[in-house]
Amino acid sequence: MAGDAKMADALTIEGINKVFERTGKPSVEALRDINLSIREGEFVSIVGASGSGKSTLLRIIDGLLPASSGVVRVSGHAVTQPGADRAMVFQQDALLPWKTVIDNVAYGLLIAGTPRRDAHATAQRFIDMAGLKGFEQHYPHQLSGGMRQRVNVARALAVNPKILLLDEPFAALDAQTREIMQTELLNIWQKSGTTVLLITHQIDEAVFLSDRVIVFSARPGSVREEIPIPLPRPRDLELKRHEAFGALVDRIWHLIEHEVRSAVANNRA
Amino acid sequence: MSTAGSLTWRGVYDFLEGRSRAAALLRMLISVAFVLAVWQLIATYLVTNKLLLVPPADVFEALGKEGASGALWTNALATVSAVGAAFPVAVLLGVGIGLALASSRLLALTAGPMLTALNSVPLVALAPLFIAWLGLGFASKFVLVTIFTIFPVLVTTETGLKATDKILIEAARSFNASRWQIFTTVTLPFAVPFIVSGIRVAWARALVAIIIAEFFGSFAGFGYAILAAGQSFDTATLLAYVIMLGMLGLMGSVFFEWLERRLAPWRQE
Known part of the structure; x- marks a missing residue:
């Protein structure tokens, strides 16, 4: 029994469908029959062409959007609204510009009713973990893009979520900063032991970080293939030069190449 | 001689464009003095009828x-x-x-x-x-x-x-x-x-x-x-x-x- 509990799924997604009804226009099927389960402590990424409904799925899991049918369960409990067991990091800058770093990191705790002193103590721990020590009293506009995204990650982790949802968190960063942030995310993940579901366009990012990569096909979004990433941990940037790494990236690229090309063509048209 | 002169002027302009309080005050004083001077000149030489304009x-x-x-x-x-x-x-x-x-x-x-x-x-x-x-x-x-x-x-x-x-x-x-x-x-x-x-x-x-x-x-x-x-x-x-x-x-x-x-x-x- 104890063994069962240990192997329990942190997140299960059962038969999720999502159709956007639009008045006066044809409805759009965004997701079709998504079934996934993610083990506790696992790092899973979803990759796919633009328009494959990845972000929609993440919003359904977070409880920001209702599914048209199907169930999302976190540790067995069905999700109907946002909750403290999940936390999301958005692609765009979602920090409150009028709050300092420490107040931003404490935001989720304060919303949940944690006393200010306790919230700040917890926030301080995650600020240290995210390498932001000394910047507690800075405002977001005084930080670089990479640092702002660290604040976003710290804010999400501060509420002690079972599952961390990352919506292309490094997409707005330059290539060098992105690589550094990837290794830092791995460190933070290993320290916190949280389950992570990441959405990304970058195949190499998904392979580098994940235990498993889910490849989505587009319009409507559905699971095309699940690729286990059996690369050893802990990982560092050296790994990206290994043959096995390159082979995995190639394999995933071939799975979505056709759809990425047609998405690009559609955008041009 | 002329380069030294233009350098001095550049220094004055740089100071005036600055964000310091002294620069803002000086900008205001210069513009007030200018308006008063033009006003005085017009009232002395152009519109001497005191019903219409007084210095x-x-x-x-x-x-x-x-x-x-x-x-x-x-x-x-x-x-x-x-x-x-x-x-x-x-x-x-x-x-x-x-x-x-x-x-x-x-x-x-x-x-x-x-x-x-x-x-x-x-x-x-x-x-x-x-x-x-x-x-x-x-x-x-x-x-x-x-x-x-x-x-x-x-x-x-x-x-x-x-x-x-x-x-x-x-x-x-x-x-x-x-x-x-x-x-x-x-x-x-x-x-x-x-x-x-x-x-x-x-x-x-x-x-x-x-x-x-x-x-x-x-x-x-x-x-x-x-x-x-x-x-x-x-x-x-x-x-x-x-x-x-x-x-x-x-x-x-x-x-x-x-x-x-x-x-x-x-x-x-």
Whole structure:
């Protein structure tokens, strides 16, 4: 029994469908029959062409959007609204510009009713973990893009979520900063032991970080293939030069190449 | 020799363009001195008819005379007390109506167009009507200033509340914030700088309204004094009161600009 509990799924997604009804226009099927389960402590990424409904799925899991049918369960409990067991990091800058770093990191705790002193103590721990020590009293506009995204990650982790949802968190960063942030995310993940579901366009990012990569096909979004990433941990940037790494990236690229090309063509048209 | 000269000038320009308080003060002094010099030249050589234009020295002399006789203080008290009473009321009403419009779709759809129409009517044209209703003096001034001043505050409040970054609201929802929490921690702080800039515009309108009200009917105030001086062809006294009015406008504008910077430092960058 104890063994069962240990192997329990942190997140299960059962038969999720999502159709956007639009008045006066044809409805759009965004997701079709998504079934996934993610083990506790696992790092899973979803990759796919633009328009494959990845972000929609993440919003359904977070409880920001209702599914048209199907169930999302976190540790067995069905999700109907946002909750403290999940936390999301958005692609765009979602920090409150009028709050300092420490107040931003404490935001989720304060919303949940944690006393200010306790919230700040917890926030301080995650600020240290995210390498932001000394910047507690800075405002977001005084930080670089990479640092702002660290604040976003710290804010999400501060509420002690079972599952961390990352919506292309490094997409707005330059290539060098992105690589550094990837290794830092791995460190933070290993320290916190949280389950992570990441959405990304970058195949190499998904392979580098994940235990498993889910490849989505587009319009409507559905699971095309699940690729286990059996690369050893802990990982560092050296790994990206290994043959096995390159082979995995190639394999995933071939799975979505056709759809990425047609998405690009559609955008041009 | 000429390069050294141009270098010195460049240094002066760099200093003047700087953000220091001394530079701002010097900029203001230079422009005031320039206006006074041009004015003096025109009054001495171009328009020598003292009914039409008097040199600055005469105006300051008239100002001193009004101050000594006590008329300046009586008029200042009448104008400042009416504006001082009406302006805060107008700001509160403007913010209140703006909040109501932003939070109720029904109200925005029904009352919104009417308010827009009312805003485009030059409401000062109603001044004689208010004076007929409320008599000469404080009450009619109070109402006219209030009604004329509400609109910029109302419009910017509604705009500010509706302009809130969707991503900030989504992030707050992701932490399971209630509607009230989203209002107090996200939309209202986001709207504050908008509201302050509305108040800054409103201050200029309040001064227009008080002068109109005092033109139409009153026994004291800057508007009354300007009209009286004009009717007795006392150009120096007329301009003295216009300068007082300008000072009042400038003081408000400087104060609200400072408040805007203070409340929203992140909007400077």
